[in-house]
Amino acid sequence: MSTAILEGMRVVEGSAFVAAPLGGMTLAQNGADVIRFDQIGGGLDFARWPLAPGGQSLFWAGLNKAKRSIALNLRSDEGRELASALIAEAGMFLTNFPARGWLAYDVLAERRGDLVMVALAGNPDGTSEVDYTVNPATGFPWATGPRNFSEPLNSVLPAWDVAMGTLAAFGLLAAERHRARTGEGQLIRLALSDVAFAMVGNLGRIAEAQLGGRDQPKDGNYLYGAFGHDFETRDGRRLMVVALTARQWHALQDATEIHEACAKIEEATGYDLSTETGRFEARDLITALLRPWFAARDLSAIRELFAGTGVSWGPYQTFSQLVEEDPRCSTANPLFEDVDHPGVGHYLMPGSPLWFRAVEREPVRRAPLLGEHTEEILADVLGLSPTEIGRLHDAGVVAGPALAGANPDGH
Amino acid sequence: MSTAILEGMRVVEGSAFVAAPLGGMTLAQNGADVIRFDQIGGGLDFARWPLAPGGQSLFWAGLNKAKRSIALNLRSDEGRELASALIAEAGMFLTNFPARGWLAYDVLAERRGDLVMVALAGNPDGTSEVDYTVNPATGFPWATGPRNFSEPLNSVLPAWDVAMGTLAAFGLLAAERHRARTGEGQLIRLALSDVAFAMVGNLGRIAEAQLGGRDQPKDGNYLYGAFGHDFETRDGRRLMVVALTARQWHALQDATEIHEACAKIEEATGYDLSTETGRFEARDLITALLRPWFAARDLSAIRELFAGTGVSWGPYQTFSQLVEEDPRCSTANPLFEDVDHPGVGHYLMPGSPLWFRAVEREPVRRAPLLGEHTEEILADVLGLSPTEIGRLHDAGVVAGPALAGANPDGH
Numbered sequence: 001m002s003t004a005i006l007e008g009m010r011v012v013e014g015s016a017f018v019a020a021p022l023g024g025m026t027l028a029q030n031g032a033d034v035i036r037f038d039q040i041g042g043g044l045d046f047a048r049w050p051l052a053p054g055g056q057s058l059f060w061a062g063l064n065k066a067k068r069s070i071a072l073n074l075r076s077d078e079g080r081e082l083a084s085a086l087i088a089e090a091g092m093f094l095t096n097f098p099a100r101g102w103l104a105y106d107v108l109a110e111r112r113g114d115l116v117m118v119a120l121a122g123n124p125d126g127t128s129e130v131d132y133t134v135n136p137a138t139g140f141p142w143a144t145g146p147r148n149f150s151e152p153l154n155s156v157l158p159a160w161d162v163a164m165g166t167l168a169a170f171g172l173l174a175a176e177r178h179r180a181r182t183g184e185g186q187l188i189r190l191a192l193s194d195v196a197f198a199m200v201g202n203l204g205r206i207a208e209a210q211l212g213g214r215d216q217p218k219d220g221n222y223l224y225g226a227f228g229h230d231f232e233t234r235d236g237r238r239l240m241v242v243a244l245t246a247r248q249w250h251a252l253q254d255a256t257e258i259h260e261a262c263a264k265i266e267e268a269t270g271y272d273l274s275t276e277t278g279r280f281e282a283r284d285l286i287t288a289l290l291r292p293w294f295a296a297r298d299l300s301a302i303r304e305l306f307a308g309t310g311v312s313w314g315p316y317q318t319f320s321q322l323v324e325e326d327p328r329c330s331t332a333n334p335l336f337e338d339v340d341h342p343g344v345g346h347y348l349m350p351g352s353p354l355w356f357r358a359v360e361r362e363p364v365r366r367a368p369l370l371g372e373h374t375e376e377i378l379a380d381v382l383g384l385s386p387t388e389i390g391r392l393h394d395a396g397v398v399a400g401p402a403l404a405g406a407n408p409d410g411h
Numbered sequence: 412m413s414t415a416i417l418e419g420m421r422v423v424e425g426s427a428f429v430a431a432p433l434g435g436m437t438l439a440q441n442g443a444d445v446i447r448f449d450q451i452g453g454g455l456d457f458a459r460w461p462l463a464p465g466g467q468s469l470f471w472a473g474l475n476k477a478k479r480s481i482a483l484n485l486r487s488d489e490g491r492e493l494a495s496a497l498i499a500e501a502g503m504f505l506t507n508f509p510a511r512g513w514l515a516y517d518v519l520a521e522r523r524g525d526l527v528m529v530a531l532a533g534n535p536d537g538t539s540e541v542d543y544t545v546n547p548a549t550g551f552p553w554a555t556g557p558r559n560f561s562e563p564l565n566s567v568l569p570a571w572d573v574a575m576g577t578l579a580a581f582g583l584l585a586a587e588r589h590r591a592r593t594g595e596g597q598l599i600r601l602a603l604s605d606v607a608f609a610m611v612g613n614l615g616r617i618a619e620a621q622l623g624g625r626d627q628p629k630d631g632n633y634l635y636g637a638f639g640h641d642f643e644t645r646d647g648r649r650l651m652v653v654a655l656t657a658r659q660w661h662a663l664q665d666a667t668e669i670h671e672a673c674a675k676i677e678e679a680t681g682y683d684l685s686t687e688t689g690r691f692e693a694r695d696l697i698t699a700l701l702r703p704w705f706a707a708r709d710l711s712a713i714r715e716l717f718a719g720t721g722v723s724w725g726p727y728q729t730f731s732q733l734v735e736e737d738p739r740c741s742t743a744n745p746l747f748e749d750v751d752h753p754g755v756g757h758y759l760m761p762g763s764p765l766w767f768r769a770v771e772r773e774p775v776r777r778a779p780l781l782g783e784h785t786e787e788i789l790a791d792v793l794g795l796s797p798t799e800i801g802r803l804h805d806a807g808v809v810a811g812p813a814l815a816g817a818n819p820d821g822h
Contacts, residue, residue, distance in 0.1 A: 005585045008592075017655075022613065026578070030585055044656050047687055049636020050619040050627075058615030058622075059636075065613075105768075124744060132639050133725030136651045137737060141632075142729045143567045145556065152641065152649055152727045154632045156554045159570035162610060166577040167437070171765045173584040174416045174441055178770070180591065181419075187768040197740045198761035199573060200733065201747075202433065202476075204469030206740070207758040208461040209730040211469075216461075216730070221552075221565045225460020225470075228543050230563065238563055240547045244428075245455050276458055314544030316563045318553045319620040319627070322611065326548060329608045329617070333535060336612075347618040350609035354582045357516075357598040359589070 004031020005356050010090040010381075011172065012037065013067070014083065014103070016045040018131065018158050019192065020096035020120050021063035022165030027094075027172065028066035029352035031362055035090065035377055036064060037083050040071045040399040042370055052344045061341055064367035065349065070378070071371030071399040078397045082382070088112040089381055092172060096120040105187040114185035116175045118168050124191045131158035131192065138196050139205060145218045160196040167195060227279035229287045230316070231294035233302060238316040241290070243279060251310035256293045262286070323348065337364040369401040415442020416767050421501040421792075422583065423448065424478070425494065425514070427456040429542065429569050430603065431507035431531050432474040433576030438505075438583065439477035440763035442773055446501065446788055447475060448494050451482045451810040453781055463755045472752055475778035476760065481789070482782030482810040489808045493793070499523040500792055503583060507531040516598040525596035527586045529579050535602045542569035545607050550616060556629045571607040578606060638690035640698045641727070642705035644713060649727040652701070654690060662721035667704045673697070734759065748775040780812040 009032040013024035021036070028034035038046070048059040070086070073079040080102050087093045088111035097103055099119035109115045122129025132154065135141060141152035168190055175186035200206055209215065221230040221240065227249065228242035243249035253259045262273050265285050272278035279286065294302065299315060306313055322329050329348065331338055339349040351364040378384045378398065392398045420443040424435035432447070439445035449457070459470040481497070484490040491513045498504045499522035508514055510530035520526045533540025543565065546552060552563035579601055586597035611617055620626065632641040632651065638660065639653035654660035664670045673684050676696050683689035690697065705713065710726060717724055733740050740759065742749055750760040762775040789795045789809065803809045 005589050005597075007589075018614075025613070026581065048655075049687070049691070050615040050623075051636070051688075052618070052622055058618040062613045062615040062618065123739065124746070128721075128723060129725065130653055130655065130723060132634055132653045133651050133723055136641070136649075136725050136727040137733060137739075138568075139728060139730035139733050140566075140568050141727060145564060146560075146562075149557075151557075152632070153556060153564065154641075154651070155551075155566055155568065155570070156627075156635070157549075157551050157566065157570055157610075157614075159566070159568055159573065162570065162574050163577060166574060166581060167765065170437065170577060170581045170584060171767075173581060173588065174765075175767060177584065177588060177591075178416050178418075178767075180588075184769050186416075186770075189766040189768070190764055193739050194744070194746050194761075194764035197733070197737075198746060198764045199568075200730065200740075201759065201761040202436070202473045203429075203569075204461040204473040205730045206734055206761075207463070207469040207473065207752070207755075209734045210758045211463055211756055212461075213731070216567075221563070223543055224567070225462070230547070230565075238547075240544055240565070242541055242543045244459075244541065276460070277462075280460070310539075312539060312541060312544055314540065314547050316547040316552060317550060319550035319611065319616045320624070322548060322550050322608070323617055323620045326608075328534065328548075328604050329611075333605070335535070335605045335609060341618070344618075345622055347621045348612065350605075350612040350617075353601055353605035353609045354578060354585075355600040356582075356586060356589075357600075358595050359597075 003359065004362055005359050006030045006032040009033070009092065009176070010035070011092040011094055012083075012087045012090045014093070014095040014097050016043045016096065017048070018063060018161035019164040019168065020094055021045070022162065023118070023168035023172070024067060024094050025063055025065055026166060026169040026352065029362060030354060034067040035070060035086060035373070035381070036067045037070050037072055037074075037086065038370060039074050040371070040396070046370070054344060056344050061344070061367040066362070066365040067368060068373035068377060069368035069370055070374045073397050076397055078392070078395070082378070082398070084108060084111065085382055086377070087115070091115055092176065093117040094168060094172060098126070109185060112185070114179055114183060116172060116179055116186045116188075118171050118175075118188040118190060120164065120168060121189065121191045123193050129192050131161045134160055134193050134196050137193070138200050139215070143216045143218060146220050147218055149218055160192055163199065164190060164192055164195045222283050225280050226276040227283055227286055229283065231291060233294055233299045234296060235298040237299040239294070239299065239302065240314050240316065242312040244276070244312065246274070247310055248312045249273075249279065255306055255309050255311050256290055258289050258293075261289050265289070334361065339364055339366050341366055342369065371399045372401045374398050374400050414770065415773055416770050417442040420444070420503065420587070421446070422503040422505055423494075423498045423501045425504070425506040425508050427454045427507065428459070429474060429572035430575040430579065431505055432456070433573065434529070434579035434583070435478060435505050436474055436476055437577060437580040437763065440773060441765060445478040446481060446497060446784070446792070447478045448481050448483055448485075448497065449781060450485050451782070451807070457781065465755060467755050472755070472778040477773070477776040478779060479784035479788060480779035480781055481785045484808050487808055489803070489806070493789070493808070495519060495522065496793055497788070498526070502526060503587065504528040505579060505583060509537070520596060523596070525590055525594060527583060527590055527597045527599075529582050529586075529599040529601060531575065531579060532600065532602045534604050540603050542572045542603065545571055545604050548604070549607050549611050550626070554627050554629060557631050558629055560629055571603055574610065575601060575603055575606045633694050634691075636691050637687040638694055638697055640694065642702060644705055644710045645707060646709040648710040650705070650710065650713065651725050651727065653723040655687070655723065657685070658721055659723045660684075660690065666717055666720050666722050667701055669700050669704075672700050676700070745772065750775055750777050752777055753780065782810045783812045785809050785811050
């Protein structure tokens, strides 16, 4: 067993909201020393919902785990100088701040010629865009929701931010690999709308629109192009059942004993239920066949009946049910630990989902308090003396720990 | 300008569906030589929707761009031997096939001691799970949809697969970095349910459920914890408007001239609209104030009025409207090229959204035909002679090119 998989990597992060913090956290939870700098008092995401009962941002705490935090007055020349010095020292920089002025790559690279920097933006031209404004443009909200519902429906999950954050971390590793082989630094640009629209293409939706000239209509909880639907159980719970592959389809027919009925449907309609397309075309009939079977059984009974059969299914859970009922979301799963969030309480925190056999699993580390590591970073990374650090404190250029919570929002 | 960012990396992929193919494509579109092997005739995802008018899978074509393809009879010892030899030669292996038997890490590592392998699974215990069955468990479908709608609503985007595929590519790079520094190989495990539940935690939802004891109810297209909503325009289009930050809120008030009305609302209700929480609490009032403004203007007029103001907004588009109306999804954006898909036609294909300044942008390369590179891979990577390759063809162990399309689904 050796040390962390990203041993020896240091990354400075200047960020807010989801994508950039998630990218930094992905690196930090895999062993990189990630230093997030923030404006004293907190950045734009310091009060973002969800909030703890005491007002602290659980969002901020969730997306900054395992990092170190330094609080600087970024409106002062001295504060910017400290951030620039940290970036030069680390040699890697992740940001969704505008990459211009003192944060322009070429300015930062004057102090560190082989700097690797990833600059996240909303659109390729640098204009702003957030997940909640780019998602409507992708087409997915018009394909989401009950049949014949006349309005677009947004996703509650900021999926494009999630994809972008992970891709930013990938880009940093790719550029660091290149640097290790060539000595060359790198500016990486990544736009949220590009992440989203590329994925629309990757999933075949652009080609379908161009070649087929039609849009997938809203189709409730049906799977597109195969069989999948939700069902209500006798005890009022819901579950999703999917038959993508032939094996899953046979397992579902076996477990629910609908083989004969399916054969009759094939005779009656001409649909070929042995193909994905046939099962999609016959989805209303298959659903109607299956509904009474689920309505006659409790969720727990169905769980037992499906265990080991190869049926592809899963229960619907609220966030609370996930935490209360699902053993995969508990300390029985080494992904999670029960960790103390100072001033807020204990709760389940996830580490990195990646498990590397030849290195030790990183313990789950909470997010820092804002400015929790200001002094140690100034001392250890920049080599400043206690006297100099004291002067910076007194001058309001740096600040120590503060609890994440409601900020004045007066930016 | 030098060569591709992942120059010199070769990865073998044994995969189906979204996550593993997307992980391999992320590597391939950034310059790695990614060799996907498939059963002759195509794997489980070879006929997956969406389909082209001629029946070919646009899904398969979308998720396997820039790779090379070899078709093998994986039910034969000789076919498995060829796949194992390719894995040993490449030294990196990405799969969502069960990592046991001939695909167990320890078996493969006998031929390549420093093998880096990422094994994707549905659940941490290795049992099966797909995006459509794990998403119901996350809590998001119960938080999605119109207010008071009594059923869970699924996402049409397989967001967990997307996150997992990108994270798998990140994991491979992290392990290759570790190998370059220590000489040590690596088995990486990654489970879809862990990816999903970790993200539920990262976004603060687990802590909120545990500490607050409540679930976010369905709230239509409102943003959670700040102001954001959709509006209909005079010409029947829809758009999303967001005010997360103070700057966005002021810009929105300026552009729609609701400053005075907002001040009156504050007086009347006590909500403090200068905070994110206050804007969230007053969201119905703000929406009611804004609705007539949007209803009185066409989308094109609103686009002009908002340009350069700092208002955060975006139009809803269907997939077709994205392709037809949005310049970001066209060859005006270097992300996209108009590429020929043999036997299907030309359509817009995305490359990697990552742009690296110090290397040349990779051209957009289409997905291979199934088995398109069988012969060249056997010759160049494994060093087989034409005679031996001919024998393998004749014995049905390998096969050459076939168009992606409907397969018998007889697995």
